[in-house]
Amino acid sequence: MILVLTHINTIFLSLSIFQPASSQADHIATLTNYFIVAAAFILLVVTGLLIYVILRFKAKPGDAEPRQVRRNKKVEAVMIGVPFLMVAGFFIYTINVMQEVHPPAGNQVPDVIVTGHQWWWEASYPGTGAVTANEIHLPVHKKVLLQFSSSDVIHDWWVPELGPKMDMMPGRKTHLWLTINEPGVYEGACSEFCGEQHAWMRIRVVAQRQDEYERWLQQKSQPAQEPQHPLALKGEAIFNLATCGNCHTIRGTAAQGQSGPDLTHFASRTEMLAGMMPTTEDNLRDWLTDPQQVKPGAHMPRFIFEQDSINALVAYISGLK
Amino acid sequence: MGKLHIPEPEEALPGVELEDNQGLLQWISSVDHKQIGIMYLWMALFFMLLGGLGALLMRVQLAVPRNDLLSPEIYNQVFTMHGTTMIFLVATPAILGFSVYLSPLMIGANDMAFPRLNAFSFWIALCGGFLLYFSFLAGGAPDAGWFNYAPLNQRPYSPSPGIDYYCIGLLLAGSGTVATAVNLIVTVLKLRVPSMSLRELPVFVWMVLINSFLILAAFPSLNAALAMLLLDRQLQAHFFDIAGGGSSLLWQHLFWLFGHPEVYILILPAFGILSEVFQVFSRKPIFGYAFIVGSGMAIALLAFGVWIHHMFATGLGITVNGFFSASSLLIGIPTGVKIFSWLGTMWGGSLRFTTAMLFATAFLVEFTIGGLSGVSFAIVPIDWQLTDTYYVVAHLHYVFVGGSLFGLLAGLFYWFPKMSGKIIPEKQGKWFFWLFVIGFNMTFLIQHALGVLGMPRRVYTYPDLPNYTWMNMLSTAGAFIMGFSVLYLGFIIYKSIKSGKKAPDDPWNAYTLEWLTTSPPQLQNFKEVPPVKSFRPLRDLKQDNPNWQLQDDPWKID
Structure with a gap:
């Protein structure tokens, strides 16, 4: 007990x-x-x-009718x-x-x-x-x-x-x-x-x-860190080119969208997609490859990026500490 | 003593012209309250199998964390249809089925006041049900939950036609329910044997009468909300659309102004059934007749003053929340009165634990659990923690299953010999009882804990947090025992109808008039009825005739 x-x-x-x-x-x-x-x-x-x-009042055969209280x-x-x-x-x-x-x-x-x-x-x-x-x-x-x-x-x-x-x-x-x-x-x-x-x-x-x-x-409160690595720099360019900034904000850049999460310090968060998975480069890659596969119904469209572009975007976004 | 001749309302019975055994055609064309009542019960059983299938799908999906058996899109349709089905297409028709079948019999009448309207009500409700399920073929079932909150129920968030079918289907079923309520009120008030005053109404009929007024007052709110929502979705009205100046809270007010009384609509007749079962199997009159009827009225009145307790977390402020906290707490008192009245009925009795009585007895415990967890939602701060979690899921199933359904099953086993003229062997009934009780508690007791541990309701999956997995697995296992027991119930009903022993007219040595006529009753229920002197007229008749022979000894039924 x-x-x-x-x-x-x-x-x-x-x-x-x-x-x-x-x-x-x-x-x-x-x-x-x-x-x-x-x-x-x-x-x-x-x-x-x-x-x-x-226990007390279970009927026994032959019981008379009980008192009608x-x-x-x-x-x-x-x-x-x-x-x-x-x-x-x-x-x-x-x-x-x-x-x-x-x-x-x-x-x-x-x-x-x-x-x-x-x-x-x-x-x-x-x-x-x-x-x-x-x-x-x-x-x-x-x-x-x-x-x-x-x-x-x-x-x-x-x-x-x-x-x-x-x-x-x-x-x-x-x-x-x-x-x-x-x-x-x-x-x-x-x-x-x-x-x-x-x-x-x-x-x-x-x-x-x-x-x-x-x-x-x-x-x-600070704006995003400028990317240093060439791959990340390429990622930033793709980010701006592929209209990501229409939905997302990265403070300190041209991306000022309001309908998706603010990504200025994305990589400092331990989990992504509202607790669905840890923030890792692999998970980010899967997500950018096909959002609907990872979180069906989510409002992020599938962009059909080239593999190179995804790698560059992952390098850029995962550097946003 | 003069017996009263009861005229047969022949011109209102077109089915009479057909011979007795014309099969389906006779059922479809029937306006006989007994056949309509039985069809309501078949309808409830049919949709219970569908709704139960949905429940099992959900439990399979939730058996393990991060399961991807069902997509969220499908899961959300399944849980929405499960709730909508169980409330509107199972519990409501089952309640109406018993009401329509038994009320005329118990007051010594030969049919409802408006037999054709009665048939119309049933068929329109059935069509509403089919229309709701047709949505699966028409592009997707409703997917915003059975209470279908705005603005999630609006076109931009739920573009499939499912919610349009929800509106139309429930409007049809709801209209049928309202018509039946009118019919029952007129029947009970106008067609009683003249010697039966309202003080001599059997408790079940009292509950039906109170319930019918409750339906008349509650359903218009739902029907209005459904019509408004349909206008929103089809004609771009803006009742619930925030961007157009509408209000999402308006839906919640309209829905719960119906929805909370609906909870009592589904339990009051079950209270009536239980009162009859407790009396007969305790061999005593109900303890505190006036109290049990009065508390039924109190519940019905208070039912309209408690709806905000579904909305305590919407931030309405302390004054509003406090008022509705008080009213919701108060409703615990008449409910408690009923529990103790039934215990008082058993006290000093000579208790016979037939399957019906077993369900009634188990009800006392299950419903007390559901009632107490219900009180915790009246205590606003506890509600702030536990509303919309699995604790609510557990609570509402203890009320709807442990309360309403246990009562209905007690009624089913009690009146089955009368309705079918056949006996369900007690042994089989008891097997079903134990399977069902074990499965039910195994499924839902643990869900209280899941809610306390932070699991929200209506999630299609969950992360692998401590204790979540085994608790959900246990619940799923219980659900399968429940599912199996319901199949077994279907089997024993089928077998008893097909090849069961013939039932005597009065197998339980009962107290009310329906047991005076044959089993099953012929088209004309009564040719004559003795004068009524109390709410147990059949017992009075037996007492006044010392030579009254029971056709069968209730001890030997098996």
């Missing part, structure tokens, strides 16, 4: 709502624990009574009274936690603006010029404000260890407060069905100490 419980315990300590890493998630986890105790109590009462009733006012009062008290208690607690976790944003400038796209996340940091995708860096021990919207359909931000989810809707702005406790990498995913590649719209939050975070932000 204890073995089973410890095992269950270890399961829920891995990436889960019971492993809160922000004060918001912490509030929710505590509330959830109270709820589980109450729910377990009710389930225990119902199953306990049921088992007793089954129609009601019992005391039992009825308890039936309504006890659940009502429990419900009232949880309601008050709920309102408290809601105010703690999700106060209005007011006019405060958000720390990050996250925009959902089919099927990736755009994150821009107001006042800094830094724009990134899918891997979102945040400072610890600071109450940060995230602002959400969507460029197409409804998406939903969810990083279980960091707490509440929030829908991202076209034409509306929503927000979320986060006070992260510990530096670390937190996995999440889009949690509102958003079309063909909903499964591969994963988020990664990288929580850093304030100084590291500021260094990261400072670096990501």
Whole structure:
């Protein structure tokens, strides 16, 4: 029994709502624990009574018709009274936690603006010029404000260890407060069905100490590094020639497109295609060869590049640190 | 005591002119409520096999991480059709089938108030179902989920005609449902034996009556939303198109204003079925008749004040969320009342665990689990963590399967002898029960954990994160046990109809009027009905006639 419980315990300590890493998630986890105790109590009462009733009142051949009890006012009062008290208690607690976790944003400038796209996340940091995708860096021990919207359909931000989810809707702005406790990498995913590649719209939050975070932000505000290697230089030329810049931005170059992820520091992200695979030259090569093969439905067209061009593009893009 | 003669509404029964055994033609032309009720049940079983096939495809795809058996395009159509089928083409027709079959019998009437409308409702619902499935041949099934959120349901994001078929198919099926609700209300209010006051209505009929009002109030919202969506897609209207000044939230409001009452529409008649089953197999009247009826009404009224709890994560603000949190929490109270009323019915009884009673008993546990996980969504912050995850998938299956379907299966085993005139051997019924219960819990219990561990719903695949793989594999294995058990159910139904033992008129020593007539009832249900003195008229009749002979001892049914 204890073995089973410890095992269950270890399961829920891995990436889960019971492993809160922000004060918001912490509030929710505590509330959830109270709820589980109450729910377990009710389930225990119902199953306990049921088992007793089954054992005690199972018919035996030759039973006379039992007493035809129609009601019992005391039992009825308890039936309504006890659940009502429990419900009232949880309601008050709920309102408290809601105010703690999700106060209005007011006019405060958000720390990050996250925009959902089919099927990736755009994150821009107001006042800094830094724009990134899918891997979102945040400072610890600071109450940060995230602002959400969507460029197409409804998406939903969810990083279980960091707490509440929030829908991202076209034409509306929503927000979320986060006070992260510990530096670390937190996995999440889009949690509102958003079309063909909903499964591969994963988020990664990288929580850093304030100084590291500021260094990261400072670096990501810079324009892209000029390529040095001749192959990479050729890649840059192809990038501009092949209209890649109509959709993608590489700051410091002519590429200023807005509908695909910002590639200025692409190679500094550990995963590509919203958590689908690690950022490696091989994966990048496969992707450029035939996007529909790698992530069917993705909005990147197939360009039918020559092998040489792909090698040059890979050299260029994987140098964008 | 004077017995009341029940006239046969002959002119309303064109099927009467045909001889008894004219096969399919007689069924198609029938306006007899019993035949229509049975056709509803066949329709539900047929679409359950299709929807179940979809479920198994999904579970095979999800058995291992990064599986590429199904493309995302196909997977999204399959899960959309699974949900849409199970809600609109399985659960709804099954509920209506029992309602239409049993309500006239239980109130001592010979048919529905509007027999032709009854037939029309059934056939239009069936056509709606076929039209929905025709989309597979017409260029692609709907692929935006059964609740079909805007703007994903708009042309630019779902260009195949699937969602157009979704609109038309569900409009047809929905119109049929509304017409049936009107029909049931008039039947129950106008065609009761005159001596049966509303206080003597069997609990099942009460639930049907309440449910029919619920349908009348809820479906118009869906039908309006569907019409608006069809206009959006076909005539470039902008109800839900943001670029054109529409609102994506409007769809959610309209849909859930229907959708949440729909959940209760699918469970209230099951509550009614269970109440009858608990009474008969506990040999006691329902504990707190007024309470169980009153809580049904409370649920129906509260049902219209809770829809925002499907939208807590849309950022509507603390005031709105708080209000709907309170209303959603409140709905737990009448539901709890019902659970304890049934326990009270069993308490002190003489319990007979037939297959029907086994399903009713298991329901108490499964539905309590589903109800409690439901309460966690009323607690807004918990909802913020767990909405749209596998925890929801687990919850809704504990409510729809552990709740509605367990109730319907209890009803199926309880009334099968009446409907078919044949007996399902108890041994086979119990085999099915255990297979189904084990398969069901194996499939869905673990999905609570998957949700807590961060797996969103409606993903066609997932990365190999800790514990994901074995949990999903376990769930898939359970789904196959469930699938097998449903095939077995089909087999035992077929075999019993084909070569089962003949059923007596009143095999369970039951309490309500449908057991007074023959099994299966002849076209004219009753020639005469005794005066009704309580909600258990048949028991009263037996009590008043000490010489009443049971045709069969319920202990010996096997």
